[in-house]
Amino acid sequence: MDANTWKRAARPLPRRRFLQVAGLTVGAASAASLLAACGGGESKQTAGQAAPGTAQPGAKKLGGDLKILMWSHFVPAYDQWFDKFAKDWGAANGVNVRVDHIPHLQLPARHAAEIASQAGHDLVQFALAVGGGAHFYAKHLEDLDDIVAKVGEEKGGWTDFAKRTSFVGGHWKTFPDFFIRFPILYREDLWAEIGMPKGPDTWEDILVGGRKLKAMGFPGGFGINNHADSNATLHAILWSYGAKTVQEDGKTVAINSKETREALRLVKAIFEEAMTPETLAWDDSSNNTLLASGKGSWIHNPISASLSIKNDKNLELYNKIGIANTPKGPADRRTYVPVNTFGIWKFANNKDAARAFLRHYAANWMEGYKASVSYNEPMLKGWIDEGFKWVATLDDPKIKTLTDFSPYAAMNGYPGPATPAAEEVFQTYIIPQMAAKIVKGGNIDDVVRDTETAIKKIYDKYA
Template sequence: MRRIRAAAAGAVTVSMLTAVTACGGGSSTDGGSNDSPKTLTYWASNQGASVEIDKKVLQPELDKFEKDTGIKVELEVVPWSDLLNRILTATTSGQGPDVLNIGNTWSASLQATGALLPWDTKNFDKIGGKDRFVDSALGSTGAQGQDPAAVPLYSMSYALYYNKKMFADAGIAKPPTTWDEFVADGKKLSKGGKWGTAFEGSNPAENIHHAVVFAKQNGGDFFTADGKADFTNDGAVEGVKQFVDLMATDKIVAPGNAEYAQNQSVSDFATGKTGMLLWQSASANLESQGMSADDFGIAPVPVKSGTPGAGENVNSMVMGINMSVFKNSDNLDGATEFVKFMTSDAEQKILNTAYSSIPPVKTAQTDAAFNTPATAVLKDTLAKSAVAAPQVADESQFETAVGTAIKNLFADAAAGKPVTTESVKAQLEKAQTQMPTK
């Protein structure tokens, strides 16, 4: 999802997800010919520390595309807090951009609207073929058994970022590999107005990313094998409680984090207020906020056993950004050409280097920029110990409902109210009642 990040979303109704019109379209072409489009509209997600940074990264590449093809791309970088609602409004009105970025966790939900161009074999062949992309990225492009609703653009995984000086000052010799070690190190760091780590308690999507991993590590999941919501199984409840307890019981997260929104936890780490950060492909973001690459280390996210691997030791969701095309665009040929350009080896190297992400294109991954010790952690996680977000049509409602339940639990913890197994289960029960009935 930020940065392959996923995003906060407003309430989504069933009608918004199903009542998609086939009328309307994207931007118009000069002369109205679909064979020779001259303008495309593009909604890019906010990947860097600010919208302005994204514009500086993307505009030179869009200018390059215009020079090569004669097609002008009108760019809008949309903040994560607005992106999903903007997309959903566009799917119901039929008035969206030609091309857009989506958090990969939303792929199946947006696919269910019917508004996005299916990437069948014919369409994939126009951009060089489906086999150019790595399997982990393709696994988050839509529901199984259906043509993907999107094409992978940036791949990301969560990692543990740690402040080397703060670790040394606290007598911590190496990054933690288990949650017990993480908590113990966090307590050593939580002194003198500084804290072990930070979370964005009011950011429902960010909450979900952590909750899925904690639930998996406790043997739970939020959906059954046939895609039905199951928010109150023991593993899911225990996973959410373990996550919120980092503030409520372990006290290595500042109570004020209950109100934190997008990027605030990254800023706290970059400015030395916290010693550890769990984030998606954060290096470029941190360096843009003044940290040197030598100031922080990167390690896998902790697990219960200390050995990342398959099954309960998953330690990240498969994060990333996908590109989609509105199928009622007047510029389908130009839109497809733009996707081909953005997923070319050359552009994949430029863009993923800029965002510290991993190219989902196999041949681009061989570049030296993606074979450093830092990127090795991300690549290894994606290949061995990450799990895709639930590829169900109701995933966006899940993010909102469960992410908000966790937001409420963080608010309780910040207010000094006990967070118990019963209170966690009650919040998750309430969240499940908000899911559409089948």
């Protein structure tokens, strides 16, 4: 990809606009209510016609319709690449391919509706930050061992994190497509002014440096409210301080600990001394807005927030924004990361075409990675090596220095598995609600005990 192509591709859809497109907000809805809901909204479709010779036919005779359900990507250039890629494959294989893109917040309801009716798409994408995936829908998904294990053997093996996302009951139930890094985006000029030119490396740095920057009129922030980014950051702080909602066995609730209390005291201090009070009412777009305003000194967020500033042609501000690792704490450097996977329904009408296309997609995964401008983080060791060699050739100094983020990535339920119970705890925003009570002055022992009770109630349902 040359420099001009890179500049065109690096045009992510700003989160504030993305949420407007979605036409939805997600509150403290339970996983059960999400499963009962029915998806809606317009979707865009791509028909399977293309010039001949653009894709290689598979060995098995295919035909019919292949229906694919996906999110609307934060980097629109990726969707443009995928739609053409799918269309070309369909034309070469005699398959009429239709790709439906919907806002990510609508995916869980659409999945639930298709399961209820036992009809819909053949190949479906899961955005785990909003619900679903291998652990939640294992009984409704085809085994993909023949595809995922083979790709792993050819490309150096899947990471342990990939296995946590997609390997259930001894089988690969989904294809581990990509995750999204969750770093600190910070103002290099402002942090240099307070004597920290490399930005924050620890959560304590966020407190100490953020305190000074707020006094200068440049607060930072993360949401303490019912939304996905808040879940990610607050889980990151808990894990980095050695706290956890559940033990490694995935059954024993463990939120009531001294480590949880230590993490919550830090959250309260950061809120009071380094953040803007509006964070209690933030949604996923709010930290992006703060950074783009020029008045924010740091946020904990995917790089789409800074790329949106570049897309808005504010290069003066973009060039001042650095990318630091997710902060470490006394126990670990760990954060929740959004993960996207693909699965094939057991009730799919065209399983052969879905499998054949997924194999073709896996064989060409790096092209999609380039179309996303490295937003799609790989979980296969060979792709990691190849991907970051490519990243180093880019003309954007903010991106070309990125390295593998997978050692710091975690899913809901960490250090245990991502069980349905862990999913429900995550999707009902129990941890953001706990933090909100603390920063509003709640008694820490009472709040932690109440949170423990709420989590145990969920886990007891699945016992």
